[in-house]
Amino acid sequence: MTFVLTEDQEMLRDTALAFVRDELPVTHLRALRDKGANGHDAGTRKKLAELGFFGVIIPDEPGGEHFGLVGLGQILEAQGRTLAATPLLQTALIAASAIQLGGSKAMQAEWLPRIAAGETTFALALDETAHFAPLNVATEAESNGQGYTLNGMKRFVPGGHDAEMFIVVARTFGEAGDRHGITLFLVPAKAKGVTVQELKTFDAHGAAHVTLDDVMVGPGAVLGPVDEGADVLEPVLDRAAIGMAAEMLGSSVAAFEMTLEYLKSRKQFGQLIGSFQSMQHRAAKMFTEIEMTRSCVAAALAAVDSGKGDIAELASLAKAKASELVHLVSNECVQMHGGIGMTDVADPGLYMKRARVQEALYGSASWHRDRYARLQGF
């Protein structure tokens, strides 16, 4: 079945929901923001590791059982509900997927156990312009006899300020825009020549610009095939888009529930504002969109695990629908709360700020709509 969780996945979901409710409520993000932590949160990382959340898609031994992306999706949806800043998407999903899809046996043996244990955090250093454009890579990787020398600048790397390792997307051949000539590298954040410029973002999750200045890596740092790294990068980005869609679904549901509560408690003209039809219809439309988006996200997560169905199409569908949903719901959340929605002390603003970051990462709605059309041949 595509849309029904296994008992194990249900337990994982319930554990994740209880965890974010008890340990990572929105007040936790607010507190991190107010003390200027910029998403750094060592305590949370430790707890996530204890719960085993970093290893959800990593089997204990090669070929063994795991919860699958459906399982990880439940956790990401849960963290989306409270806007929690965690390294899970970057490390447990993106790095674990990239190394499993493209890494050599040695690389897998070295890194997968450390990822699963939460010992090492990763970040994908991809974008070089202000918009998601995965082939638009100019960062150079020049063969130097003993390995490669990397030079370039990566903009707005999510989790980049909190990562111990980078997956750097670089060019070993051709020009920015070419699919051929892309190669992926594992680069330690502490490597000589790596500069991490921490960015304070409005969602309080943080990010970083990463500059690579004559960074030397050995041949063992190559992740996937030389020049054909796009063959690994693209399926990884599909998974990232699907994981982010799950997180956005969680944020949308939580913002919607908060709005619904307000509609049921706030009175004007002697009436609950939720009794006005203009409010009721907008709420009902949001609910409809939530249900439709949930189907897309669930289908995309399940397709990755089963290998059936077109993962690329479903990834674009899920990310586009979830981006539109979180955009709609976060705006309506602010509007329906009226003046209180404009205040810093209330939560709607936090949801709207986080929504805009979520929308932009791994392809906006319009990027994925364009890709969906291309995949369908028009």
Next chain:
Amino acid sequence: MAYDATEDLDAFRVETRDWLEANCPPSMRTPMTDDEIVWGGKRGTFVNPESKTWLDRMGEKGWTAPEWPASYGGGGLTKDENRVLQEELRRIKARPALFSFGLWMFGPALLEFGNEEQKKRFLPDIVKGKTRWCQGYSEPGAGSDLAGLQTRCEDKGDHYLINGQKVWTSYADQADWIFCLVRTDTSSKHEGISFILFDMESPGVEARPILLISGSSPFCETFFTDVKVPNDQLVGRVNGGWEIAKRLLQFERSSISAGGFGGTGGSGILGPEEYAKMHVGTDSEGRIADGDLRGRIADHKMYAKAFSLTVQRQTEQAKAGQQVDHTASILKYGAAKMNQDRHELLIEALGSEALGWEGEGFDENAMKATRGWLRSKGNSIEGGTSEINLNVVAKRVLGLKDHQ
């Protein structure tokens, strides 16, 4: 035992496959056009004689209503067996043997609310396609506010006497019987409605087709003047019809959304992206040259995919015993939007090719698309307007209250 159940199901699949192989005529395994749809009934026609064979055979097995009890003419299949049957039907691309309001709406309601005698009397002829039913719900003064209906039904001791008017009665001019909402008490709105059945050939019944903007007449105005109805044709209790009416509306909304608004979806009509490529043209990479139109078509296609995934999710979750909150209203709302968007995009992509009405000089499928566009405007009105569906979601699912 799960093991035995699986084995039984496998055996059922083999039997079913053999039976379909022997009994589904070859032409019934090809796509059908709207005029080939079989609605059954005394006045039913069969454009293709093999569709009569197909209906008779399926009706005899009870497989037009696979999960209804065999004692009422149904197939008596379990949910799992029916799933196998549907898979096997899809596998050979078999046409539905029968389109029927009796199967989709009235039958399921009668199974829940009818007495034994009524079920025995009416259900078998629905299964076999012998009786075609129509739905007497809306009235000139009771559309969205359905419970405001005024058609009078008086108890005359040995019979009921009905006077009033219905409107938007689908195919009333071709139906044999009607299931009808009538007012048996004027002192209470919802508690004064009863659910009654009668023969459309009863003296005093007149159905007049209404010509629509699309040029077709699927609906009628239906008049009742001193129509006598035997006492045993009232379903449930007197003044208890509203509960039945609402339940039946859920069946109606589900069947509308599952079928994506009836008909065959216009076989022969291409998708909007195909017409756009043809009439707007493509760029060097094969993309629709008008980027704005292309984006809107992609948006629509994604909505349609999300919609079909949601139907699939609802089905799977229902099978797993998980309640999905009032999805019928959500899906009815979504189906209307989807079908209307599709038709707007079709005629936009077709350009002047879509502006024909009849005669030479226009592509036949393009004219079909145009008629379909006009017809689709009713999708957000019939079976509960989109606004009423949003009300239902707001109140019943989200728990928002009326003004106090």
